[in-house]
Amino acid sequence: MKVYNYTGLSKQKVQELCSRQIEDDKLVEERVAEIINSVKKDGDKALYNFAKNFDKVELEKLYLDAAELKAIAATIPVDAKNAIDTAYQNIKTFHQSQYKVEDKVETMPGVVCWRESRAIEKVGLYIPGGTAVLPSTFLMLATPALIAGCKEIVVCSPPQSDGRTNCYLAYCAVLLGIEKIYLVGGAQAVAAMAFGTETVPQVYKIFGPGNRYVTTAKTMVQNKVAIDMPAGPSEVLVVADDTANPSFVAADLLAQAEHGIDSQAVLVSTSNKIISETLKEIDIQLANLSRREIAAKAINNSYAVLVDDLDTAMEFSNEYAPEHLILATEKFESLIPLIINAGSVFLGNLTPESVGDYASGTNHTLPTSGFAKAYSGVSLDAFVKKITFQHLSPNGLKNIGPTVEVIAAAEGLDAHKNAVTIRLNKVEGIK
Numbered sequence: 001m002k003v004y005n006y007t008g009l010s011k012q013k014v015q016e017l018c019s020r021q022i023e024d025d026k027l028v029e030e031r032v033a034e035i036i037n038s039v040k041k042d043g044d045k046a047l048y049n050f051a052k053n054f055d056k057v058e059l060e061k062l063y064l065d066a067a068e069l070k071a072i073a074a075t076i077p078v079d080a081k082n083a084i085d086t087a088y089q090n091i092k093t094f095h096q097s098q099y100k101v102e103d104k105v106e107t108m109p110g111v112v113c114w115r116e117s118r119a120i121e122k123v124g125l126y127i128p129g130g131t132a133v134l135p136s137t138f139l140m141l142a143t144p145a146l147i148a149g150c151k152e153i154v155v156c157s158p159p160q161s162d163g164r165t166n167c168y169l170a171y172c173a174v175l176l177g178i179e180k181i182y183l184v185g186g187a188q189a190v191a192a193m194a195f196g197t198e199t200v201p202q203v204y205k206i207f208g209p210g211n212r213y214v215t216t217a218k219t220m221v222q223n224k225v226a227i228d229m230p231a232g233p234s235e236v237l238v239v240a241d242d243t244a245n246p247s248f249v250a251a252d253l254l255a256q257a258e259h260g261i262d263s264q265a266v267l268v269s270t271s272n273k274i275i276s277e278t279l280k281e282i283d284i285q286l287a288n289l290s291r292r293e294i295a296a297k298a299i300n301n302s303y304a305v306l307v308d309d310l311d312t313a314m315e316f317s318n319e320y321a322p323e324h325l326i327l328a329t330e331k332f333e334s335l336i337p338l339i340i341n342a343g344s345v346f347l348g349n350l351t352p353e354s355v356g357d358y359a360s361g362t363n364h365t366l367p368t369s370g371f372a373k374a375y376s377g378v379s380l381d382a383f384v385k386k387i388t389f390q391h392l393s394p395n396g397l398k399n400i401g402p403t404v405e406v407i408a409a410a411e412g413l414d415a416h417k418n419a420v421t422i423r424l425n426k427v428e429g430i431k
């Protein structure tokens with residue numbers, strides 16, 4: 001991991017450090033465009049072929065049904081079942097709290113406006129399963145979809161080498177009442193949900209994280225379907241001062257690094273000592289990780305920045321706009337107002353990022369690659385549309401009518417004006 005001194009960095013270098021561009025981005029885009037076209041053209045046939053090429057499995061059918069899922073789920077170890085149940089309860093509690101009925105507002109006498117939420121009828125959930133199968137993502141996506149009341153929930157995840165899915169994902173399906181998992185991964189899953197195939201239903205909005213292929217596909221199908229956000233390779237930025245614990249910081253950096261070689265783990269610290277001790281700790285802890293080669297590569301592509309003070313650390317963090325921001329300092333309270341761009345924030349030295357990944361209740365599907373500057377993570381809101389309503393009483397029409405008539409005339413739109421005038425004449429005639 002390279003160490004930079006912020007004082008010596010040009011503006012351009014800071015921007016470069018904050019950009020997540022990878023050399024072969026263009027190649028990935030070309031490959032994904034081919035995959036999408038192939039699914040559009042050949043439907044299920046393309047999905048079988050991609051399963052063979054990418055997932056190394058010859059599928060007999062493209063999904064597991066309720067009975068198959070139930071049989072696989074029955075093999076889950078009891079401690080895993082209990083942990084998933086607990087995580088599910090916390091995620092459900094937090095997302096249920098996001099349900100709010102908005103007040104009706106009288107903008108002028110007799111003019112009433114309000115918003116109501118309606119669930120998106122058909123949603124597609126992508127559950128990663130390439131290098132690691134993520135049942136936690138299943139909980140994170142399906143729980144708010146169910147609370148919102150989405151009628152059709154299509155779930156895609158790459159097939160495992162036996163042409164099935166694992167007991168954890170199957171158990172989540174049973175727990176959540178999801179009756180099918182489509183064994184489709186990668187960009188082809190996104191294309192299948194965007195355009196539909198003989199087997200995979202077309203949806204209105206696609207949710208879920210994934211690798212570069214999945215994320216690129218999501219951004220490419222946006223003229224056909226809505227997407228939650230670009231939620232690509234995981235990343236974390238840790239702000240640490242001399243009250244931080246280097247072992248904890250190293251553990252948090254490695255936790256995101258082990259997701260994939262293109263993950264980023266950034267340390268921004270006011271203390272040279274914390275940086276050097278964290279780097280030593282990373283080496284020690286790496287040795288015990290089963291995914292040490294992946295994590296080591298990601299750490300190698302990551303960096304640390306030495307800053308003069310916590311204000312500068314927050315400035316850098318806002319420019320980077322991390323998916324996960326950890327404030328590894330006892331002074332975290334005073335930093336909260338300085339946060340402008342971040343997906344999800346972990347406060348103090350005893351709050352590991354992993355709790356948000358699994359079980360605190362917050363959603364782990366979060367914007368990456370700097371998109372936290374503009375996008376929020378997945379929440380209940382992402383599964384609904386907010387429809388606005390308005391109603392005029394006769395008095396309301398009289399109050400607002402002239403304003404609309406004048407603006408419509410200014411725009412030269414006579415029919416707009418007339419839609420008001422014709423009613424005003426009637427209302428005034430009644431009186």
Ligand SMILES: NC(=O)c1ccc[n+]([C@@H]2O[C@H](COP(=O)([O-])OP(=O)(O)OC[C@H]3O[C@@H](n4cnc5c(N)ncnc54)[C@H](O)[C@@H]3O)[C@@H](O)[C@H]2O)c1
Binds near residue numbers: 128129132134187
């Ligand atoms: N941002 C978030 O909210 C968030 C949350 C969880 C996970 N993640 C990220 O999700 C990612 C999961 O990645 P993964 O790879 O383990 O699983 P994945 O399910 O995203 O991707 C696996 C699929 O990628 C496709 N693929 C692999 N190599 C390919 C190639 N050369 N060409 C075309 N397609 C190819 C295959 O179809 C395979 O089934 C990680 O990067 C992780 O950091 C992000």
Ligand SMILES: N[C@H](CO)Cc1c[nH]c[nH+]1
Binds near residue numbers: 136
């Ligand atoms: N850290 C990931 C989001 O970037 C979510 C996750 C799932 N499982 C473990 N971690």
Ligand SMILES: [Zn+2]
Binds near residue numbers: 234255256259357
């Ligand atoms: Zn994680």
